[in-house]
Amino acid sequence: MLEMTLDKSKVQEFLRLLGQNRRLFAPVKDRMGTKFSEVADPSLVCLDGLNTNLSLKEVVFPQWETLYTFEEDQANEVKLAAQETLLFGARPCDARALELLDRVFTWEGIDDPYYLRRREKTCVVALACNTPGEACFCSSVGGSPVGEVGADALAFDLGKQLYLRALTERGEALLKEASTLTEKATEEDKQAVQQAAAEAEKQLQPVPIPEDLAALKESFDAEIWEDLGQKCLGCGTCAYVCPTCHCFDITDETKKGVGRRVRSWDSCAFSLFTLHGSGHNPRTTQAARYRQRVLHKFLYCPENFGEAFCVGCGRCITNCPAGLDLRAVLERLGSLAKVT
Amino acid sequence: MNQVEETLRQEVAKLLEDGTIDVFVGHEAASLPLKTSPCFVRSPKEVDRLVWNRICTSNLATYLPQLFKRPVGLKGEWTPPKVGVVAKGCDSRSIVGLIKEKQIPRDRLFIIGVGCEGMIDRHSVGRALGVVGLADAKVDGNSVQVIGTDGREKRIDIADVLAASCRECQHREAVLSNLTVGEAPSSAPEVSHYANVAEFESKSPQERWEHWVGELSRCIRCYACRQACPNCYCEECFAEETAPKWLGVTTDLSDVFVFHLGRAFHQAGRCVDCGACVAACPQGIDLRLLNQKINKDVEELFEAQVSLSLEEAEALSSFRMEDDQSFMTEP
Ligand code: SF4
Ligand code: SF4
Ligand code: SF4
Ligand code: SF4
Ligand code: SF4
Numbered sequence: 001m002l003e004m005t006l007d008k009s010k011v012q013e014f015l016r017l018l019g020q021n022r023r024l025f026a027p028v029k030d031r032m033g034t035k036f037s038e039v040a041d042p043s044l045v046c047l048d049g050l051n052t053n054l055s056l057k058e059v060v061f062p063q064w065e066t067l068y069t070f071e072e073d074q075a076n077e078v079k080l081a082a083q084e085t086l087l088f089g090a091r092p093c094d095a096r097a098l099e100l101l102d103r104v105f106t107w108e109g110i111d112d113p114y115y116l117r118r119r120e121k122t123c124v125v126a127l128a129c130n131t132p133g134e135a136c137f138c139s140s141v142g143g144s145p146v147g148e149v150g151a152d153a154l155a156f157d158l159g160k161q162l163y164l165r166a167l168t169e170r171g172e173a174l175l176k177e178a179s180t181l182t183e184k185a186t187e188e189d190k191q192a193v194q195q196a197a198a199e200a201e202k203q204l205q206p207v208p209i210p211e212d213l214a215a216l217k218e219s220f221d222a223e224i225w226e227d228l229g230q231k232c233l234g235c236g237t238c239a240y241v242c243p244t245c246h247c248f249d250i251t252d253e254t255k256k257g258v259g260r261r262v263r264s265w266d267s268c269a270f271s272l273f274t275l276h277g278s279g280h281n282p283r284t285t286q287a288a289r290y291r292q293r294v295l296h297k298f299l300y301c302p303e304n305f306g307e308a309f310c311v312g313c314g315r316c317i318t319n320c321p322a323g324l325d326l327r328a329v330l331e332r333l334g335s336l337a338k339v340t
Numbered sequence: 341m342n343q344v345e346e347t348l349r350q351e352v353a354k355l356l357e358d359g360t361i362d363v364f365v366g367h368e369a370a371s372l373p374l375k376t377s378p379c380f381v382r383s384p385k386e387v388d389r390l391v392w393n394r395i396c397t398s399n400l401a402t403y404l405p406q407l408f409k410r411p412v413g414l415k416g417e418w419t420p421p422k423v424g425v426v427a428k429g430c431d432s433r434s435i436v437g438l439i440k441e442k443q444i445p446r447d448r449l450f451i452i453g454v455g456c457e458g459m460i461d462r463h464s465v466g467r468a469l470g471v472v473g474l475a476d477a478k479v480d481g482n483s484v485q486v487i488g489t490d491g492r493e494k495r496i497d498i499a500d501v502l503a504a505s506c507r508e509c510q511h512r513e514a515v516l517s518n519l520t521v522g523e524a525p526s527s528a529p530e531v532s533h534y535a536n537v538a539e540f541e542s543k544s545p546q547e548r549w550e551h552w553v554g555e556l557s558r559c560i561r562c563y564a565c566r567q568a569c570p571n572c573y574c575e576e577c578f579a580e581e582t583a584p585k586w587l588g589v590t591t592d593l594s595d596v597f598v599f600h601l602g603r604a605f606h607q608a609g610r611c612v613d614c615g616a617c618v619a620a621c622p623q624g625i626d627l628r629l630l631n632q633k634i635n636k637d638v639e640e641l642f643e644a645q646v647s648l649s650l651e652e653a654e655a656l657s658s659f660r661m662e663d664d665q666s667f668m669t670e671p
Contacts, residue, residue, distance in 0.1 A: 031624045049471035064590040134473040235564035237622050251589050264589040284412040321620035323370030323377030
């Protein structure tokens with residue numbers, strides 16, 4: 001596979017070149033650290049931050065979108081065209097999350113056209129992490145600060161230059177577009193990359209992940225849920241900042257016979273999430289809702305998709321207004337799972 | 341351990357032991373630096389979890405109504421618990437409000453008031469660090485020593501990262517309590533009351549509009565602001581009502597504006613400016629400006645502040661002949 005280096009003074013030119021034929025998304029400075037946003041001016045791109053405060057799932061799975069419009073009894077399709085898109089500087093955890101989202105939106109052979117139209121046009125250049133954030137635990141959930149899953153190319157910040165490695169054909173084609181700006185990676189560069197990778201992995205604290213699914217199932221009535229759930233405020237923060245949370249709601253908006261059907265993010269922490277039309281709510285307590293969030297990720301998703309739906313990005317931890325820490329929860333669950 | 345923390349633990353242990361309370365709601369350390377988490381202590385053996393420091397930011401009143409709700413599906417007799425809670429000035433005012441709005445019973449509450457010098461705003465510390473994260477922090481007198489995830493150290497004056505509400509707070513001691521712990525707070529408010537509103541009011545309508553368009557286009561409708569707010573205890577919020585449907589589910593500005601303006605109006609004469617909504621927001625939106633504008637209006641129109649005592653009627657839930665009526669229109 002193609003391996004090359006790009007002098008950091010040329011990053012802007014590189015992005016300008018690649019941005020000519022596609023939409024460009026990259027981290028830019030924000031009052032909450034950095035945010036992933038569409039950039040017209042590459043000079044705004046900031047590659048020095050941690051993972052962005054909000055995840056990049058918005059690009060392929062927007063917070064809300066119109067599924068179709070209607071008028072009296074006539075439904076009108078919305079055009080499913082999406083533009084070529086480059087996600088540059090996504091952290092490896094976020095890139096891996098896209099691979100997990102793919103499994104949901106193609107589950108059991110049913111393709112979600114709304115998701116796929118964007119996803120299929122998306123090329124991801126991930127940026128390996130030299131220094132993890134305060135709540136990162138990717139390596140404990142099967143990822144890595146230098147992970148390649150979900151990315152078309154992987155970049156390393158080597159100080160004066162970026163090292164770039166193509167991982168897929170799409171990534172290779174992309175890098176070739178800018179070959180006038182890059183150089184072939186030397187043996188020395190490759191060694192530097194290996195060293196950076198080893199350094200990054202070392203900095204992460206391991207979190208014990210409960211993998212005994214039968215024991216997790218047993219935990220359903222455990223006290224821990226009441227204990228944690230009573231702290232939970234029932235907001236949508238953890239789900240909305242999470243790169244793998246994918247629940248949505250579908251609502252009709254009508255005005256005088258004309259309207260649209262909208263899909264929008266939803267969160268299992270909301271009390272209305274499971275409210276039935278009859279008024280019955282099967283999840284009566286916040287404890288039950290908090291349990292759902294954790295077990296969905298670490299029990300039901302492994303059952304349905306073969307993997308836990310957490311990439312260890314730490315966003316739910318840094319942003320939880322109640323100070324709940326998923327790592328601590330997993331640790332407690334793990335010890336519980338061992339005993340039972 | 342500081343003196344307040346030690347006394348607090350002792351008092352709570354006593355209250356749990358002699359059966360005065362069944363559960364105590366306080367703060368405990370969270371795993372991230374400069375963060376605490378609400379904590380529910382049910383046995384004297386657990387009181388060592390309780391902490392008292394400059395990051396006990398949460399308004400604990402928010403957690404009280406749920407404790408007095410009869411568990412869904414429970415058959416037979418049920419007696420609501422006796423609940424203890426530690427309260428800063430703002431928490432205590434929210435408690436007063438909740439008692440008056442009949443969400444919590446005064447006679448089953450034991451309030452431990454603590455004088456408050458103001459809480460650190462974690463977002464401000466984050467901003468001081470820039471794009472890197474907060475690896476470690478140690479509060480030391482009037483400053484906090486922070487270490488970024490890039491390894492760089494920095495000493496920050498607490499005065500510079502104090503929550504905006506705390507900067508202007510005029511009620512630093514609990515207005516209602518069964519017991520107080522610790523000394524009366526020393527520092528007086530630094531910034532004049534409603535300084536932010538006055539500054540905002542001096543702007544042109546165009547500038548004000550642009551300000552809110554900028555702020556509210558950041559909103560992700562996560563409702564953390566609402567959920568953290570002690571006044572937002574409604575079983576079904578207008579924002580999620582479907583019949584009638586007041587607003588859509590999108591992040592279009594019109595939907596977001598309706599939500600925030602609606603919520604602000606529901607806070608009129610009720611917001612104690614605890615800053616919980618601001619602290620909870622993952623997008624760093626200063627919703628306080630909106631609520632403070634309404635507080636200022638209430639104070640100017642009715643010469644009243646919100647929830648200062650159980651006895652006094654609240655401005656917007658009482659009527660006096662001399663109340664301002666200039667806003668009334670002819671029928
Ligand atoms: S979780 Fe891992 S990949 Fe994600 S930002 Fe942290 S170190 Fe990087
Ligand atoms: S962010 Fe925290 S408080 Fe909000 S729903 Fe998630 S766990 Fe609960
Ligand atoms: S559950 Fe939390 S740590 Fe895991 S991927 Fe989601 S936001 Fe990141
Ligand atoms: S915004 Fe209004 S309706 Fe919604 S919870 Fe708050 S007070 Fe209730
Ligand atoms: S907490 Fe912030 S982002 Fe969430 S709904 Fe409130 S204002 Fe919007």
